[in-house]
Amino acid sequence: MPQAFSGFGFVLGLIAIVLALKSFGINQEYQRGVVFRLGRLMETKGPGWFWLIPLIERVVKIDMRVITFALATQETVTRDGVAVKINAVLWFRAVDAAKVVTTVVDWTSAVVQAAETGLRDAIGQSELDLILKDRTSINARLLEILGKTVQQWGVTVDAVEIKDLDIPEQMQRAIAREAEAIREKRARIIKAEGEKDASVTLAQAARIIGEVPGALELRRLQTLSEIGVEHNSTIVAMFPTELLEAAKRIATV
Template sequence: MPLLPLLIVAVVLLAMSLRIAQEYQRAIVFRLGRYTGTRGPGLYWLIPILERQQTIDMRTKTVELEQQETITKDSVTIKVNAVLWFKVINPADAVIKVADYNKAVYQLSVTALRNIIGQNQLDEVLRERAHINGALLQIVDAATETWGVKIELVEIKDVEIPESMQRAMAREAEAIREKRARIIKAEAELEASIKLTQGAQEMEKSPYSLELRRMQMLSEIGIDNNTTTVIMLPSDFSAAAKSFSQMVTSQTATPKE
């Protein structure tokens, strides 16, 4: 009979010492304050009273960095927020080497975001987000490696600029579009003038081509509902009429004998 209470106590202690870690969890075990190993996933047991554990989630975490007001390299005040994805790859370092790795990663990311924005001009922040994201990822990942944390991705979510700067950028964009339109128009006029010059040179080689072109112009004019029709006579007709007029005038002026 005296063995029954001892058996019951042993069973209770054994049940109390059993632990279960999920597939995405790891248990950091300390025995009398010293790190003894990482347990899990699955079933494991701890020595009652002598050992304690701290469970770490190994899944990827998503953290939204609060909006930061910072100044770019060209002295423009903007507001930027970003999203961070990270996970623990070494649970022992995440527990032993840093007091709160979640808070540490967050504060480091915010500081790095402000610093990297200050190293770039506003145009670079707006156009080269991929480059800035990559640089920010390298900075944060290098610092968190000793904590057993892997930074998987950093993305700038939104960039808010002052209204006065928005109006200035809109005017600049409009001026650029107007400049591009004028350049395109000038290039088109230059190309058209070159083509017209080439066409005139070809017509000059053949009088028949010139006359055919005049007839084509007359047919094009006739298509429109115009009240006035301009008839262009060939140059030979004009020369012949002028010669005939001069001959008639000379004969009229000659006195009769």
């Protein structure tokens, strides 16, 4: 009988040691442990070691680090009726471990599903030109929509960025033609402005030449000099108008 009691005590002691070891836990710096006692939510254990009451308490660990997830490509229609394929990258993390455990079954999957739905909604409320030219505003709108949804789950979205945007080939050609027309318009405007400035300068030069005696002759001589330097050919020089007028006056005397 004493041997039976000693064997039974050994078994109890061994069970007690096993339960004590199982009730001891460690949370990493990035982990939080949500403690339940007989099914009731109790407290959240921070990083470091902790003890649980054997057979009465259990813990659910939540990783608090940022999760990066590439959303699947979504096919949707923009506000102006253009079918597009778009995907995005999502950064999110848990901020309230108790809410994450008690309000949603699979919180990572729930956030991803909400993000994909919000992406389609954000694109559907925007025109194609805005999506192509100002993705920042689309990202901000999507972040606002998604933030309100996941807040109730104890989750926050740090950022969401549109990654790729595919549009129909005919729409790509139309955009290319539009860009070419805009460039041609700018070129014509620049050319017209240059001609306007040149005409103003020529008008000013003509006015100065008309007001200053001998200016026209100096300009003529300069032109002849430039032609002689650039082209070794026969040069026809016009007789100065001042000499012609002087000859006429002498002839009439």
